Every structure is written in structure tokens, then in C-alpha cells.
Amino acid sequence: MPIELDELDRRILRALQEDGRMQNTELAQAIGLSPSPCLRRVRLLEQAGVIERYVAVVNPAAVGYPQTLFTRVWLTAQDADTIDQFIAAMERLPQVMECYIMLGECDAMLRVVVEDLDDYRRFQTRHLTRANGIQNVKTDLPSQVVKRSYTMPI
Incomplete structure (x- = not known):
């Protein structure tokens, strides 16, 4: 359940x-608070898990x-x-930047980074196998990055 954020929290x-490297004094000035209450609010946001890291x-x-593939x-089964x-297996692979268990057509979706397509082929051959519970793999290669954001719309 999301916590209730006021406008200062959102700022x-x-x-x-x-x-993320902004010093507390800079942050306080940017949002219109004095440093002490600003730091207190940041700590509360961290403790509540709103700021994960x-x-x-x-x-x-x-x-x-340079190469990202989806x-x-x-x-092989959907049991626990x-x-x-x-x-x-996916948590151990540094090339897997994101892994989602899906509802819908496929069971999981990965975002994988590699040096090039040969590197991906080696990665797929070694790691996306039945040994890791995988039956089938389909890979999509983006032709252009239009938007990549790490900012939540707050």
C-alpha cells in the first residue's frame, strides 16, 4: 500500500x-525547506521504503x-x-538487468545487456536452457532507444 506523500515529499x-548525489543543503534550498526538516523527511522516505537506494x-x-535485447x-512448467x-538462475547472471515473471503469453521477460549478438548467442546457449527451467526463448532486438527513464512520475 503506497504511503501518503505531500507536496514537499514529492518535491x-x-x-x-x-x-541522487545532491547534498542535503542543496536539496533543502531547491525545495524550500531548511536543512534539518529536509533531512528528516528524506530519512523518513528511506525508512518507509519509498527511497529504496x-x-x-x-x-x-x-x-x-552496447547491445540490449529483450x-x-x-x-518447462509453472510449478513453484x-x-x-x-x-x-537469473539473479546470478549479471547480464540480466531486469527479470519479470509475467502474466500472459510468456512466463518471464528479461532485459539483457551484451557486447554484441555473438555474445548474446553464447549467453543464450549457456544460460537460457532447460537446466534453468527454460523450455523456449524468443528474443527481440530493439532498433532504436526512444526513451529510457529512471524517474517515477511523482
């Missing part, structure tokens, strides 16, 4: 989503992973053991 969240957004191409996965086995 804090918008500002931190734009610059702070991260650096890394350019994939700059670190050798992979639809069908599992198969799903748990699949989840554990």
Missing part, C-alpha cells in the same frame, strides 16, 4: 531522482555492453520449484 523525490546510472556502451521466456529455480 524531494523529484529532485533526488534528477540528482541510491545508484549511479551507467552508460552501457561506455562499459562494453527476451521472452517460456518455462521450476519458477524458483529459474529466478535463482
